[in-house]
Amino acid sequence: MENPASPHSIPAELIDAIDVGIVVLDKHFRVEVWNKFMENHASIAPKAIIGDLIFNHFPEIDEGWMRVKSGPVFNLRSPVFIIWEQRQYLFKFGANRPVTCDATDMYQNVTMVPLVNDDGAVERFCIMVYDVTDQALSKRGMARLNDELKTASRVDGLTGLFNRRYWQERFEQAFKLAKRQDTPSTAMMVDIDHFKKVNDTYGHQAGDKVIQALAALIKRCVRETDLAGRYGGEEFAIILTDSPVSCATTVAQRIRRLAEATPVEHEGQTIRFTISLGLAEFSHDAKSPLAWLEQADKALYDSKQGGRNRYSIYTSSENEE
Ligand SMILES: Nc1nc2c(ncn2[C@@H]2O[C@H](COP(=O)(O)OP(=O)(O)OP(=O)(O)O)[C@@H](O)[C@H]2O)c(=O)[nH]1
Numbered sequence: 001m002e003n004p005a006s007p008h009s010i011p012a013e014l015i016d017a018i019d020v021g022i023v024v025l026d027k028h029f030r031v032e033v034w035n036k037f038m039e040n041h042a043s044i045a046p047k048a049i050i051g052d053l054i055f056n057h058f059p060e061i062d063e064g065w066m067r068v069k070s071g072p073v074f075n076l077r078s079p080v081f082i083i084w085e086q087r088q089y090l091f092k093f094g095a096n097r098p099v100t101c102d103a104t105d106m107y108q109n110v111t112m113v114p115l116v117n118d119d120g121a122v123e124r125f126c127i128m129v130y131d132v133t134d135q136a137l138s139k140r141g142m143a144r145l146n147d148e149l150k151t152a153s154r155v156d157g158l159t160g161l162f163n164r165r166y167w168q169e170r171f172e173q174a175f176k177l178a179k180r181q182d183t184p185s186t187a188m189m190v191d192i193d194h195f196k197k198v199n200d201t202y203g204h205q206a207g208d209k210v211i212q213a214l215a216a217l218i219k220r221c222v223r224e225t226d227l228a229g230r231y232g233g234e235e236f237a238i239i240l241t242d243s244p245v246s247c248a249t250t251v252a253q254r255i256r257r258l259a260e261a262t263p264v265e266h267e268g269q270t271i272r273f274t275i276s277l278g279l280a281e282f283s284h285d286a287k288s289p290l291a292w293l294e295q296a297d298k299a300l301y302d303s304k305q306g307g308r309n310r311y312s313i314y315t316s317s318e319n320e321e
Contacts, residue, residue, distance in 0.1 A: 015033065015035045015036075016035050016036035017036070018035070018037065019037060019131075020037060020128055020129065020130055020131075021035065021037040021038045021041065021091070021108075021127070021128065021129030021130075021131075022034075022035040022037065022038070022126065022127075022128060022129075023035075023038055023054070023126070023127040023129070024115065024124055024125070024126050024127075025054055025124060025125060025127065026123060026124045027074065027122075027123055027124065028053070029053055029054050029055065029063075029066070029067075030051060030052060030053055030054075031049045031050050031051065031052055031053075031054055032050065032124060033050075033126075034046040034049050034050055037129070038091075038129070041091070041093040041094070041106070042057070042058075042091060042093065044057060054066075058091055058092070060089075060091070060092045061090060061091070069082070069112075070112050070125065073112050073113070073114045073122065073125045074114065074122050074125070077114045077116060077122055078114070079111055079112060079113045079114070080111070080112040081109070081110070081111055081112075082108075082109070082110040082111075082112075083109050084107040084108060084109055084132055084136050088105060088107055088108070088136075089105055089106055089107065089108040090108055090110045090127070090129065091106075091108070091129060092105055093105065093106040093108075093131075094106065095107075095133050106131055106133050107131070107132050107133045107135075107136035107137070108129050108130060108131060108132060109130040109132050110127060110128065110129055110130070111127070111128045111130075112125055112126070112127050112128075113125060113126050113128070153166070154166040156229070156230040158208060158211060158212060158215075158230070159211060159212055159215030159216075159230050160215065160219075161215050161218070161219070161228050161229050161230045161236070162227065162228065162229035162230070163229065163230060164229060164230065164231055164232070166229070167227065167228075167229025167230075167231065167237060168229075168289070170227050170229075170239075171187075171227065171229075171237070171239060171289050171293070172289050174227060174239045174241060174289075175282075175286075175288070175289040175292060177241075178282040178292075179282075179284070183242045184242075184243070184244045184245075184281050184282055185239055185240060185241045185242060185243060185281070185282050186239070186240045186243050186244065186245050186247075186248035186279055186280065186281045186282070187237070187238070187239055187240075187279070187280050187282070187292050187293055187295070187296040188237070188238040188239075188240060188248060188251075188252060188277060188278065188279050188280075188296060189231070189235065189236070189237055189238075189277065189278045189293070189296045189297050189299070189300040190214070190218065190235065190236040190237075190238065190255065190275055190276075190277050190300075191234060191235045191236075191275065191276050191277075191300055191304070192210060192211070192214060192234040192235075192273055192274075192275055193273065193274045193275060193276055193304075193308040193309060194308070195207065195210070195233075195234040195273075198210055198271060198273060202266055202269060202271055203266075205266070206264070206266040206267075206269075206271060207234075209264050209266055209271075210234075210264050210271060210273050211230075211233075211234055213262055213264045214234075214236070214259055214273075214275065215228075215230065215236070217255060217258045217259060217262060218236060218238065218255060220258075221251055221254050221255045221258065222238060222240065222251065223240075223241075225241050225242070226238060226239060226240050226241055226243075227239040227241065237293065237296075244281055245279050245280075245281035245313055248279050248281070249279065249311065249313065252277045252279055252311040253311065255275070255277070256274070256275055256277060256309065256310070256311060259273060259274060259275045260272075260273075260274050260309065274308060274309035275309070276300060276303035276304050276308045276309065276310060276311070277299075277300060277303060277310075277311035277312070278296045278297060278298065278299030278300025278301065278302065278303055278311070278312055278314065279296060279299055279311060279312070279313045279314065280292060280293075280295035280296040280298075280299055280313070280314035281313075281314075283316065285316055295314040296314060298314055299311075299312040299313055299314040300312070
């Protein structure tokens with residue numbers, strides 16, 4: 001059976017010419033009109049579907065959901081919109097895009113409109129299916145690009161750790177949290193010993209490799225919830241959240257030992273390096289994030305003064321001295 005003369009006498013040629021899917025369903029969801037767009041994308045001719053329940057041909061359309069969704073069309077005589085962000089498609093059609101494109105199924109915006117009889121009753125409704133694959137993909141592509149840009153703006157290119165600016169931003173939040181909650185957090189500064197000598201002896205590229213090696217082992221030693229950043233050239237800052245200094249020293253010791261035991265190979269040469277660390281558990285003496293970090297830095301200075309390749313813990317009595 002061909003499409004019958006369309007309701008409201010819209011010529012069938014027009015309904016077929018339009019690049020939008022047009023389906024008319026009666027109140028039992030039996031197909032009355034099935035245009036060329038639907039025929040082409042579903043590979044179902046009008047004569048094979050007209051008179052049938054739509055659900056018999058499209059198992060992807062959940063009958064219960066469809067009946068509820070189209071309710072306002074009958075009850076309120078108002079249109080219903082389904083956008084691709086809510087549901088990628090109503091009819092599972094191929095996207096017909098080049099193979100390089102990452103969409104296999106068409107993205108659709110769908111409108112359901114009531115078709116009101118001369119006596120004012122709604123006995124049937126029209127479903128319009130718009131192929132919005134291109135818009136959807138470009139919007140998704142933009143969103144992905146934005147995510148990548150956001151990540152890139154937070155991460156240090158050499159090490160993959162947070163860069164200083166972003167680390168500071170997060171540190172300020174950690175400071176506020178530490179002030180509010182009872183579980184203590186510890187700030188840790190890490191600095192490569194005699195790094196200038198590494199650069200002078202083996203070259204800047206070798207120095208970069210040492211920085212990368214240290215960053216990699218810091219990542220291995222801290223928890224996902226900890227905040228590790230590259231603070232300066234060969235200086236790293238870490239916030240061990242929910243860790244009193246007694247736990248943080250275990251982490252510090254692990255990083256220190258691993259650094260000592262991790263030789264870096266560069267152009268046939270083996271570079272050995274050590275690190276010094278400074279730890280400061282949050283205390284209410286620290287009136288600002290910077291003050292807290294300065295305490296860790298002070299402890300780091302003690303490690304350097306004490307002979308390097310060690311960690312030191314900030315104590316407030318030191319402050320009074
Ligand atoms: N290769 C490399 N070197 C860097 C980078 N950023 C800073 N540096 C170098 O790191 C060195 C830091 O030297 P100093 O601050 O004098 O300290 P140090 O030699 O590590 O000595 P101590 O910290 O006292 O043990 C300088 O030579 C900087 O040029 C970087 O991204 N890559």
